């Protein structure tokens with residue numbers, strides 16, 4: 001028996017049931033309707049009931065099973081996934097405010113903090129290198145620097161202390177917050193930094209791990225397909241040997257420790273240790289010696 005025959009048989013069955021129902025209703029209301037019920041011969045062409053076997057062929061319901069429950073939301077396998085609260089606007093021994101004077105590269109900045117200029121290295125991450133010592137920049141090294149500039153340059157940030165306090169180069173090792181964003185994790189999330197091996201044991205391991213996972217899933221930056229290597233212009237060595245104080249006008253003052261130079265009138269100059277001060281007559285002299293301009297006084 002073809003499918004169309006089954007359907008038409010089913011329809012005929014329903015027609016028959018409908019007709020019988022109408023007849024029954026008419027019978028119930030019989031007191032008011034005296035017409036004779038329609039003769040059963042009105043459906044002479046109906047298929048005999050004995051040949052109607054549609055039900056055994058319906059196999060949909062017997063095999064229907066309840067749909068599987070939706071999968072549980074993905075669980076995070078990070079050590080801690082609790083959102084990190086934004087820093088309160090009050091300084092603590094472990095957290096101080098600082099002004100970002102300059103961005104050195106993706107993971108290093110120069111800040112003014114308690115009147116001192118300090119180089120700060122972000123904890124737990126590594127950004128690709130910018131060109132230095134005649135070495136060309138790593139892939140995305142300059143882009144990481146540009147992103148760091150967008151995130152923190154000229155801003156007041158919070159520096160979160162951890163151990164160790166400084167690295168072998170004398171730089172402060174810090175967690176750096178801009179508003180409620182942990183910059184260390186944000187650079188990872190945006191695909192401009194790798195996690196260092198010590199990130200796993202750090203206090204923000206969960207946040208860092210989640211950030212790296214997001215960057216990897218989205219194929220951002222360092223996780224995108226590696227481009228065909230293209231020759232990059234090599235920057236001239238940015239650092240010169242020991243800076244030397246020069247005689248003459250002191251229109252600009254450099255800090256030999258941070259390698260940042262300021263207008264002589266900048267408040268940072270007044271706080272600078274005398275031994276670190278280097279005088280320049282012009283900003284070009286300072287730049288030629290490898291100094292970067294302060295982002296606050298903009299010399």
Ligand SMILES: [Zn+2]
Nearest residue numbers: 262266294297
């Ligand atoms: Zn300045």
